[in-house]
Amino acid sequence: MTSPKRVGKIEFGLLSPKDIRKMSVRKIIWADTYDDDGFPYPQGLMDLHLGVIDPGLRCKTCGNKASECPGHFGHIELAKPVIHVGYTRLIRKLLRVTCRNCGRLLLSTDEISKVLGPEDERNDDTISEKDIKKERVCPFCGEQQLKINFEKPTTFSEVMLDENGKKNEQKLTPADIRARLEKIPDEDLRLLGINPAVARPEWTCLTVLPVPPVTMRPSIILENGQRSEDDLTHKLVDIIRINQRFKENQDAGAPQLIIEDLWELLQYHVTTYMDNEVAGCPPARHRSGRPLKTISQRLKGKDGRFRGSLSGKRVNFSSRTVISPDPNISIAQVGVPLAIANEMSFPIRVTPFNIDEVRAMVLTGPNRPTLNSPCGANYAIRPDGRRVRLTDQTKENIAEMLEPGWTVDRQLRNNDVVLFNRQPSLHRMSIMAHHIVIMNGRTFRLNPAVCTPYNADFDGDEMNLHVPQTEEARAEAELLASVTENILSPRFGGPVIGAIHDHISGIFLLTHEKRWFNKSAVLYLLMNSLPEHLPKPDKVENGVEYWTNKQIFSMILPDDLNMVYRSSSCLNCAKCKHEKCAEIPNADNNNSIQDAYVKIVDGNLVCGTIDKKSIGAMAGVILQRIIRTHGLERGRQFVDDVTKLAIRGIMYDGYSFGIDDEDLTKNEYGMISEALDKAEDDVERLIRSYEAGTLEPLPGRTLEETLEMNTMQVLGKARDSTGKIAGGHLGLSNSAVVMAVSGARGSMLNLTQVAGCVGQQAVRGARINRGYEGRTLPHFKKGDKGATAHGFVRNSYKSGLTPTEFFFHAIGGREGLVDTAVRTSQSGYLQRRMINALQDLKVGYDGTVRTSGGRIIQFKYGEDSTDPAKGCAGDPVDVKGIVESILKEEVRK
Amino acid sequence: MGTGFSVIKHVMVPDHQIMTAEEIEELLAAFKITRDQLPNIYHDDPAVKEIGAKINDVIRIVRNSKTAGKAEAYRIVVKRPKK
Numbered sequence: 001m002t003s004p005k006r007v008g009k010i011e012f013g014l015l016s017p018k019d020i021r022k023m024s025v026r027k028i029i030w031a032d033t034y035d036d037d038g039f040p041y042p043q044g045l046m047d048l049h050l051g052v053i054d055p056g057l058r059c060k061t062c063g064n065k066a067s068e069c070p071g072h073f074g075h076i077e078l079a080k081p082v083i084h085v086g087y088t089r090l091i092r093k094l095l096r097v098t099c100r101n102c103g104r105l106l107l108s109t110d111e112i113s114k115v116l117g118p119e120d121e122r123n124d125d126t127i128s129e130k131d132i133k134k135e136r137v138c139p140f141c142g143e144q145q146l147k148i149n150f151e152k153p154t155t156f157s158e159v160m161l162d163e164n165g166k167k168n169e170q171k172l173t174p175a176d177i178r179a180r181l182e183k184i185p186d187e188d189l190r191l192l193g194i195n196p197a198v199a200r201p202e203w204t205c206l207t208v209l210p211v212p213p214v215t216m217r218p219s220i221i222l223e224n225g226q227r228s229e230d231d232l233t234h235k236l237v238d239i240i241r242i243n244q245r246f247k248e249n250q251d252a253g254a255p256q257l258i259i260e261d262l263w264e265l266l267q268y269h270v271t272t273y274m275d276n277e278v279a280g281c282p283p284a285r286h287r288s289g290r291p292l293k294t295i296s297q298r299l300k301g302k303d304g305r306f307r308g309s310l311s312g313k314r315v316n317f318s319s320r321t322v323i324s325p326d327p328n329i330s331i332a333q334v335g336v337p338l339a340i341a342n343e344m345s346f347p348i349r350v351t352p353f354n355i356d357e358v359r360a361m362v363l364t365g366p367n368r369p370t371l372n373s374p375c376g377a378n379y380a381i382r383p384d385g386r387r388v389r390l391t392d393q394t395k396e397n398i399a400e401m402l403e404p405g406w407t408v409d410r411q412l413r414n415n416d417v418v419l420f421n422r423q424p425s426l427h428r429m430s431i432m433a434h435h436i437v438i439m440n441g442r443t444f445r446l447n448p449a450v451c452t453p454y455n456a457d458f459d460g461d462e463m464n465l466h467v468p469q470t471e472e473a474r475a476e477a478e479l480l481a482s483v484t485e486n487i488l489s490p491r492f493g494g495p496v497i498g499a500i501h502d503h504i505s506g507i508f509l510l511t512h513e514k515r516w517f518n519k520s521a522v523l524y525l526l527m528n529s530l531p532e533h534l535p536k537p538d539k540v541e542n543g544v545e546y547w548t549n550k551q552i553f554s555m556i557l558p559d560d561l562n563m564v565y566r567s568s569s570c571l572n573c574a575k576c577k578h579e580k581c582a583e584i585p586n587a588d589n590n591n592s593i594q595d596a597y598v599k600i601v602d603g604n605l606v607c608g609t610i611d612k613k614s615i616g617a618m619a620g621v622i623l624q625r626i627i628r629t630h631g632l633e634r635g636r637q638f639v640d641d642v643t644k645l646a647i648r649g650i651m652y653d654g655y656s657f658g659i660d661d662e663d664l665t666k667n668e669y670g671m672i673s674e675a676l677d678k679a680e681d682d683v684e685r686l687i688r689s690y691e692a693g694t695l696e697p698l699p700g701r702t703l704e705e706t707l708e709m710n711t712m713q714v715l716g717k718a719r720d721s722t723g724k725i726a727g728g729h730l731g732l733s734n735s736a737v738v739m740a741v742s743g744a745r746g747s748m749l750n751l752t753q754v755a756g757c758v759g760q761q762a763v764r765g766a767r768i769n770r771g772y773e774g775r776t777l778p779h780f781k782k783g784d785k786g787a788t789a790h791g792f793v794r795n796s797y798k799s800g801l802t803p804t805e806f807f808f809h810a811i812g813g814r815e816g817l818v819d820t821a822v823r824t825s826q827s828g829y830l831q832r833r834m835i836n837a838l839q840d841l842k843v844g845y846d847g848t849v850r851t852s853g854g855r856i857i858q859f860k861y862g863e864d865s866t867d868p869a870k871g872c873a874g875d876p877v878d879v880k881g882i883v884e885s886i887l888k889e890e891v892r893k
Numbered sequence: 894m895g896t897g898f899s900v901i902k903h904v905m906v907p908d909h910q911i912m913t914a915e916e917i918e919e920l921l922a923a924f925k926i927t928r929d930q931l932p933n934i935y936h937d938d939p940a941v942k943e944i945g946a947k948i949n950d951v952i953r954i955v956r957n958s959k960t961a962g963k964a965e966a967y968r969i970v971v972k973r974p975k976k
Contacts, residue, residue, distance in 0.1 A: 856924065856930055859924070859967065864961035
């Protein structure tokens with residue numbers, strides 16, 4: 001391999017007319033491309049000297065065929081100079097800072113020293129437009145300077161004052177501008193930050209235009225045999241035509257007016273040839289009306305040459321399909337369709353030790369018969385590097401020829417390591433290594449517990465899969481990127497992977513309060529993670545052994561786990577009942593048993609309910625403790641076990657949810673209606689006291705603001721009270737309540753809105769006040785300040801909204817949608833900028849964070865050199881956890 | 894200015910010290926870096942002006958850190974570029 005070379009420097013400059021003529025192989029004078037026989041015109045835009053694109057022809061410059069000829073530049077001699085649009089800013093600056101007569105910088109030597117410092121102390125600072133006062137007198141020749149006006153895209157003019165003090169604009173032609181730029185001395189250019197050796201300013205006014213090689217603008221032949229030219233060729237045709245006409249008119253001595261028109265037209269064509277999206281310039285269009293894609297459009301933006309073709313590349317050994325859930329595989333696995341596994345491969349070298357195995361693969365060929373049969377192979381690579389495709393016809397022959405030194409592209413088989421990815425890849429857990437399981441069907445299967453890090457769901461999401469192609473790459477993927485390694489997030493030092501939705505409902509239902517199961521039920525529940533032996537039964541009745549639900553859960557815990565904490569369903573009572581929480585009904589909450597005090601001693605769940613806080617994704621304290629004490633692999637095992645147990649748990653009892661689950665009795669509906677009536681009355685009373693002038697304003701608020709705040713508060717309270725009424729009726733026997741209490745999905749507020757009252761709709765935190773003059777909708781009286789007139793929805797989703805309520809609800813809902821749309825685009829751009837700024841930073845072995853150039857960013861990573869993923873929610877050491885596991889009782893921080 | 898106000902005395906402003914030539918030597922050797930690989934601080938930074946550091950001086954900044962208790966950083970004084 002050649003040794004890597006270091007880039008010493010990069011120099012940016014302008015192409016001089018001399019350079020352009022030097023690199024040109026042909027002067028182009030004809031606007032036509034091909035003659036009637038389909039042969040390129042000599043000195044036309046498709047001249048054979050510029051390179052060839054048709055197979056069979058040879059380039060007249062280098063003599064190569066289409067595949068070898070890189071293409072060569074030509075040139076067009078412009079009748080008169082035109083301005084290069086890309087440099088209008090520079091031209092404007094130079095015209096404004098130099099003398100219109102002698103061309104020197106409008107600053108005396110002393111003034112220069114004042115701006116840049118004494119001559120021997122100067123750094124890279126340059127003179128800017130601001131350093132020169134407008135319309136002054138040249139310090140060298142005494143010429144009065146004029147104001148330079150610039151009009152987009154390419155018009156420059158001088159403003160003159162006549163005797164009457166009237167302003168008079170005089171247009172500067174590109175030729176005038178070029179003449180002025182030519183006069184600027186080299187030394188003055190250096191002070192302006194321009195290196196005159198590579199970029200004389202007059203080169204920004206083009207006198208000769210390079211014609212790019214045909215390889216850069218190939219014409220394509222349509223189905224009907226017609227040629228279709230590239231956009232750039234179209235544009236060049238325009239330029240040559242106008243240039244030709246310009247020349248003819250000039251030679252014929254046409255009137256100044258016509259010359260000026262043609263000059264402007266030529267300028268327009270050259271401008272749009274370079275950039276077809278300049279402000280103040282109508283874009284040049286194709287016959288069909290589509291704007292032409294010219295040079296700048298090829299380079300710019302997301303799909304441009306830089307971001308689209310150079311930094312972004314297509315990759316081999318990758319596949320993409322829809323994802324669907326499979327709770328029966330491990331979180332570290334991914335289900336891959338057989339069709340994909342047959343197509344993708346991994347190269348293995350043939351050695352004396354594996355030749356029999358590889359030969360069997362070659363004999364199987366490209367189509368493995370069934371899911372479970374050993375994998376086949378798609379290609380064999382001979383020692384000389386030739387690739388031979390394996391087909392059912394060739395496989396026997398090749399198998400016979402096989403010997404050490406060959407390489408065979410083996411198909412994927414179970415347990416291969418692959419990288420799995422879902423866009424947008426916002427954090428490192430967006431690409432993780434999984435082990436594959438080959439499956440029937442056409443979708444990738446993934447365990448629902450890894451949805452969280454990928455932010456995936458199954459409403460049609462697609463994901464990508466990549467196969468590492470060397471043993472080193474596989475090892476690296478496995479060691480650094482595997483799901484097991486990524487359970488803990490460096491974002492908050494806790495697990496990102498964990499139980500979601502039904503897992504949490506399931507484990508909650510299974511572990512809540514105390515229940516007993518007979519042996520067959522216990523074995524059913526633990527079917528996927530059978531322990532070696534069952535513990536001693538909790539009780540024996542009539543000779544039948546019974547185990548508690550807590551014992552069942554304990555069977556998937558490590559034996560030496562000790563922890564005490566409060567679960568998500570904890571109500572934070574003023575005085576905690578500790579262990580008694582599982583026995584004494586809670587008076588504040590329907591006299592239900594809370595069982596929120598979780599105590600695990602020596603791997604046995606003594607009391608408490610397991611829910612989101614224990615095993616949920618982004619929470620999971622049990623999971624986190626297991627990983628800290630028993631390592632990531634045991635943690636992965638626990639996630640697999642607990643999700644499977646939870647699903648068995650939810651299936652054992654059955655679980656459903658329907659609209660009639662939210663039915664209340666007449667009694668509750670009466671109470672809700674009463675509460676709302678009272679609230680509306682209260683609002684009426686507030687309005688009356690406001691109108692009577694007896695309303696006392698809150699400190700720092702106007703009377704109107706006070707009224708608004710008080711109404712919002714009254715109505716908010718009213719909605720909450722309907723929620724209490726509904727929640728009081730619906731206990732833990734209700735599915736939605738189980739979901740809300742366990743943290744699986746939804747909240748008591750959602751339940752309130754379904755069963756009780758939707759409540760006040762708001763736009764920007766205030767009641768809805770927009771619409772017609774003095775009212776929101778014509779259904780209300782002008783000046784009505786009442787609850788219903790400003791977006792209070794008194795109905796519930798179940799009882800149904802009135803038309804006005806529905807409208808207000810749509811207003812409030814739209815605000816949320818707009819917010820998310822705005823937020824995602826903004827955070828996406830922020831993310832892009834941040835990644836671009838941080839992408840090459842690296843933590844060195846000495847703990848410093850450095851750029852690729854060795855510049856130090858941080859002297860110690862994070863100031864303490866700790867990996868946040870290896871810490872515990874931000875703390876490097878989990879002191880509380882260590883004390884807890886020794887004392888085996890609750891430790892308060 | 895007469896008010897006697899000094900940014901250095903403000904609680905939020907960490908301790909800035911000018912390092913001696915030997916200290917700088919040690920620092921550069923410890924991290925195996927050259928001066929231009931150090932982070933910069935402008936010559937007209939209020940704290941730099943206050944302690945009277947000149948261009949090319951190296952400043953040690955000792956700040957309280959949430960993660961590490963005390964954290965040290967080093968910056969070289971450079972002239973603020975124009976604009």
